[in-house]
Amino acid sequence: MMAFYRIPALFLTGLCHIVIVCHMLKLKYAAKRLLLYSGICLFGFVGIGVYGYAAGGIRGFAAYLVVSACVLLYSCMISSDYFAKKCFLFITYFCLFTVLDNMLKLMVGMLFPQISELAGFYLAIVPRSALLLLILAWYRKYAMEVFSSLTDGSRRWWNLALIALLFFVLQDAVALLNLRNVLPKGYLFLMFVAVSFVMGIVYSVVFSNISYMKKDAEAANRRMRHDMRHHMDAIAEYAKAGEDSAILAYIREYSAGISETAVKRYSENRTVNSILSSYAGKAGRTALTSK
Secondary structure, three states, X not given: OOOOOHHHHHHHHHHHHHHHHHHHOXXXXXXXXXXXXXXXXXXXXXXXXXXXXXXOHHHHHHHHHHHHHHHHHHHHHHEOOOHHHHHHHHHHHHHHHHHHHHHHHHHHHHHOOOOOHHHHHHHHHHHHHHHHHHHHHHHHHHHHHHHOOOOOOOHXXXXXXXXXXXXXXXXHHHHHHHHHOOOOHHHHHHHHHHHHHHHHHHHHHHHHHHHHHHHHHHHHHHHHHHHHHHHHHHHHHHHHOOOHHHHHHHHXXXXXXXXXXXXXXXXXXXXXXXXXXXXXXXXXXXXXXXX
């Protein structure tokens, strides 16, 4: 049976979803249209959530999945990001939402068994929203720039989305066990902790690899700018001396070196690929090997 005290919590949760989605993705609409879509999403979220709480059981879990799909649709509508990137970020967010929601509710139930239903409900809901907003702040400060180094259309986004989907399915499976009361609360809590721990390790490895790739690309760009300044200085010295033939010879020599470089695919990023191709050619001319 639906308890009316849950309706404000549904509005709070819906607003949390909208705020996080809007600050997590690149928006493509002006404020008025964004506000319209956000309002539709919020009231749809609350309506489906009310039905889910009233139905309970498996129907309630199905309503949760429908809500997830609706928020995903909202994120796709308002964002201009690559679809696989939107899927990865959204599924990762809902993984965090699922694990925090279930773990906090389990903790409240185990630590405060005598607390009233109203107090216990909001004791889990309010900290959950606060933690999600803190995670959003961390993402925007530390991770957003790193993930932006992956180009749109990159297959890596699909790989990341599949990894996120795997953890989402695992956490939803544990949430379903919690809903059916199949296992004691303590075991369910440990299962959520274990899945979240593995997820944290996998994501930290992925984040570190992307971060290293970004640093390598930045270092290659710095070397390219340094070499370009050297070439410009050399040409400027020839120009000051009025040695036009030397300038032409220098340019021909440099152009010949570039044309001898075989075009290979080292990276999904075209800029990074061109830089690496250039340095691979230099390595080949000095009898070095690139790996």
